[in-house]
Amino acid sequence: MTIRFVVMTDSHYHPTAIRDWGAPKMLTQSGEALETSVPAVNALDADFIIHGGDLVCGGGSFDLPTDEYEHSIRHVAETYGRLQAPIHYVPGNHDCDAQTGSFDSLFSTFTMPQILDVVDVAPGVRLALANLYHRDPVTGHWTQELDEALRVADLAAKKDGAALLLVLHEWIAPGHVRPGDDYDTGCVVHADRLRATLVECSSVVATFSGHRHVNRLRLWRDIVLVDTACLVGHPLGFREITLDDDGFLQSRFHVLDCPQLLASSRARCSNEMNQHYAGEELDRNGVVLAPRYQQITGG
Numbered sequence: 001m002t003i004r005f006v007v008m009t010d011s012h013y014h015p016t017a018i019r020d021w022g023a024p025k026m027l028t029q030s031g032e033a034l035e036t037s038v039p040a041v042n043a044l045d046a047d048f049i050i051h052g053g054d055l056v057c058g059g060g061s062f063d064l065p066t067d068e069y070e071h072s073i074r075h076v077a078e079t080y081g082r083l084q085a086p087i088h089y090v091p092g093n094h095d096c097d098a099q100t101g102s103f104d105s106l107f108s109t110f111t112m113p114q115i116l117d118v119v120d121v122a123p124g125v126r127l128a129l130a131n132l133y134h135r136d137p138v139t140g141h142w143t144q145e146l147d148e149a150l151r152v153a154d155l156a157a158k159k160d161g162a163a164l165l166l167v168l169h170e171w172i173a174p175g176h177v178r179p180g181d182d183y184d185t186g187c188v189v190h191a192d193r194l195r196a197t198l199v200e201c202s203s204v205v206a207t208f209s210g211h212r213h214v215n216r217l218r219l220w221r222d223i224v225l226v227d228t229a230c231l232v233g234h235p236l237g238f239r240e241i242t243l244d245d246d247g248f249l250q251s252r253f254h255v256l257d258c259p260q261l262l263a264s265s266r267a268r269c270s271n272e273m274n275q276h277y278a279g280e281e282l283d284r285n286g287v288v289l290a291p292r293y294q295q296i297t298g299g
Contacts, residue, residue: 001245003122006041006085008238009052009169009210010230012094014062015072023268024213024233024277027057029261033232034079036256042084044240044254048121049085052210052228053092053169055110059101060138066099077109088119090129092169092211093138101137116149124161124296125243128153128204130168132188140170140211142194150201157203163296166207171227172198173220175212186212198223205293206249215279217251222291224249231256234265235278247294253284 013034017027026033041049056072057064064072080087089110096103106112113131120126128150132140150166157164170188172195177183184191198204199221206224215235216227226249228239237255244250255262266274278284293299 001123003125003243004044004046005121005241006044006046006049006238007052007208007226007228007241008037008041008049008231009228010054010092010213010232011037011051011076012054012057012230012232013072013076014057014064015068015075017057020268021061023273024265025230026233026261026265029258029264030057030232032258032261033236033256034076036258037231037238038079038082040254040256041238042082046085046240049083049087050127050167050208051080051087051089052167052208053090054094054210054230055089055092055106056095058094058106059096059098060094062094062098064098066097069097069099070105073105073109086121088121088127088129088167090167090169091131091133093133093140096133096137103133103137115145116153118153118156118164120162125163125165126153126157128164128166130166132168132170140168140188142188142190147193147197150197150204154201154203161296162203163205163293164201164203166198166204168207168209170211171209172207173218173225175214175216202292203296205290205296214277215253215283217279217283217286217288219288224288224290226251229277229279233277234262234269234274235284236262236265243290243293244299245297246299247290247297248287249290249293250287251285
């Protein structure tokens with residue numbers, strides 16, 4: 001059975017932005033990106049949708065007042081309410097109220113994990129949706145509670161012959177490591193703990209992250225790591241993922257039909273930085289073997 005789904009992340013909707021903040025984000029045009037994404041995603045008739053967090057511009061860098069934060073949540077919910085496939089969310093570091101650090105309004109509007117939720121999305125395929133911020137509203141941690149919950153989910157999946165797709169906001173493996181840098185610079189805190197657990201949790205066939213606004217498609221050991229660029233700046237789009245029974249994972253990156261927005265975002269950065277965000281061609285439109293999925297499906 002072929003499974004097709006959409007991965008989008010970091011929509012960063014800001015209802016009253018007067019500047020765009022850090023590149024490649026275009027917060028002053030975040031409403032256009034948000035609105036345009038819905039018919040583009042619906043056109044694919046996917047089995048389900050994943051959103052990797054940072055729906056809005058709450059805690060962290062953005063000092064959004066509580067009333068505007070709550071308005072932004074309602075607007076995103078109303079917009080994504082027009083999506084025709086089931087959508088599954090994890091929180092990002094900018095999804096809490098900047099004034100209080102609370103996720104209460106977000107969690108009362110969207111179904112999100114308190115720690116880790118497991119959801120059946122297709123025959124033999126489950127999402128493991130992780131909340132990296134259940135202890136700290138701004139800094140993501142792979143906590144002992146998350147670790148234990150993933151191990152429980154793995155045992156259940158192995159018993160049922162199911163595959164797990166782990167969804168979390170922040171990166172698991174670093175990008176380019178410069179001399180003198182900590183190996184896990186830019187990754188979730190305790191990424192080393194998570195990587196060690198992933199080695200043992202063999203039902204986890206792939207992971208999906210956002211956060212750093214960069215497209216990457218990597219095979220790490222025998223796990224596929226999929227990192228996706230932001231929806232609100234160059235390269236301005238989302239992924240269509242196909243999982244085949246023969247064990248291959250295919251990505252196709254769809255660019256939103258917002259040419260002026262895309263041009264404005266590109267103009268903020270050098271060609272080198274724009275290429276960094278977009279990733280190599282195979283990071284956007286690539287096919288990789290998912291060895292664990294192949295073993296589970298018998299492909």
